Amino acid sequence: MTFDKLQNLGFSIGVELPLDNDWSQEGQSKGVKAGRPFGVPDLSLHKERIQLADRLGFSTAWVRDVPLYDPDFGDAAQVFEAFTYLGYLAGVTNKILLGTAAIVLPLRQPWLVKKSANTTAELSHNRLILGVASGDRPSEYPLFGVNYASRGQLFRDAVEVLKDHSNSKLMLGQKIYPEVPKFPIYVAGLAQQSPEWIGGNLDGWLAYPGTPEDHTNRVALWRKVAGSKPYVSFIHLDLVSDVNAPIERQRFGVKTGVNGLIKELESMKAAGVDHIGLHFRKNDRPIEDSMTDIANNVLPIFHQ
Template identity: 70%
Template sequence: MNIEKLTQGGFSIGVELPLDNDWSTSGEANRKRDGRPFGVPDMQHHAELIKQADGLGFRAAWVRDVPLYDPNFGDAAQIFETFTYLGYLASHTQNILLGTAAVVLPLRNPWLVRKAAATVQTLSHERLLLGVASGDRPSEYPIFGVDYHSRGERFRQAVEILRAIQDSKLVSGMKVLPEAPLPPLLVAGLAQQSPTWVGKHMQGWLAYPGTPNDHINRVALWREVAGDKPYVSFIHLDLEANPDAPIKRHRFGVSTGVNGLIQELESMKAAGVDHIGLHFRRNQQPLNETLEQIGESVLPKFHT
């Protein structure tokens, strides 16, 4: 199963899209030159970069669900609609798992989410990891005609549909096509639910970025309610050219060389994290060079 592939070998490393360094010095200059608002990446090289990540052996590629660009948040994620983009990525890759981090269920019709997920499962040969969330941008809800304060209840109802618990509502002969194995569900945060509920109903946890020490207590809580189900998090990485550059912490991640990155990932593994997605929007070096460095010097130490 794809959830088992995610943690094969005990620990794995993926990428978080967009594959653009638009928050770097050069990226910021290019954004202003192009007249793009802050947080809107340049996607012109995304196809070649995702092929490179797939070929190098990164375990998963994670996309986010941002229905509307809001300048108050200043982050358009990968611009493209989540499931449409996953279908595109599936056609450009062979092995890398395709994850959502995470689909905002209260803003979507859950039956259509299930159909979209089944489509990606089929077209990708069952590489989908369906991360879901209740959402955290209050400005979106009135535009979609959804009550922000009831999003927790709507989330639970949607999960029942995604897990086929509500299939009794279908009249005789009705099906959700294409028929495909239900993808594993991973939750971002707690989605307005109790830890016990999340541990019971979800197959993995997408935890917010933090230091290795931050993750120790979070992992302990997850193990208490969910056993050995995967614990996933992310690092905003700026990989420096000097392999011995020390670790310097910034919000949600680190600036360091290859050796410091290995040290940070070893600490994440020791804290109980099962998978780390690397986010490159702060990265000062060209992304193709950074991906190559990690593929040659880092992945072989963890992907066995």
């Protein structure tokens, strides 16, 4: 049986790393002064902020897998290599679940992905959610010697390795250590597969950000092919100090106050979403203030 702590939480709220507001006006100004390209966050307080998120009760921390910084995409994510960073985060946090959103399987050797995931699960005391993807940045593939058009088949081949808990392809006597319980494997998007294949072979879906109405339609498809498996998405949040500020829709998220955020999350829950990761890079207020506001006024409503 798959070991999935997130599924047991009911509706929950997490954070997407980096915990920085480098996409806000002030954050961009600071980045220019520091000589950082757009999309490269300030990581000077990354340890303190993830520990704060852990103490405040956010359920999950999500990290991206971005092998190469590409100015055409303008996003270095949290900069650090995903598995290395998760191992570090496992050592400086206690309860928060640790998820990847998502490991680009066609650019990685699947047996080493399995070893890395097992290691992360062991070091974190089974807090890992392994999100995987086929990748969407064509410029990365030539450097890795991988044919972009083959990424769908490479993704299926890697999932087969990850899900083969008997490791049947190993030679007699060979083992992969550490051996850990079956951590859940979620998929970002459809990874060049059919919805039916995804629903039958993966344990959860990492859906792209959207409105509650967008998610209503996507959740209906997910329930049809995957039953009650977790449906996860993200909100790019700019939380303003006025608690009654109305919801202003922005690309991938909202600008609003605490009461508007509660309303948005209630709508997400009603649409059938199981988990929302909050992304703070557009947030104008200090990250610590916004996370504390959410912990005091929002998490108690939704975290049972």
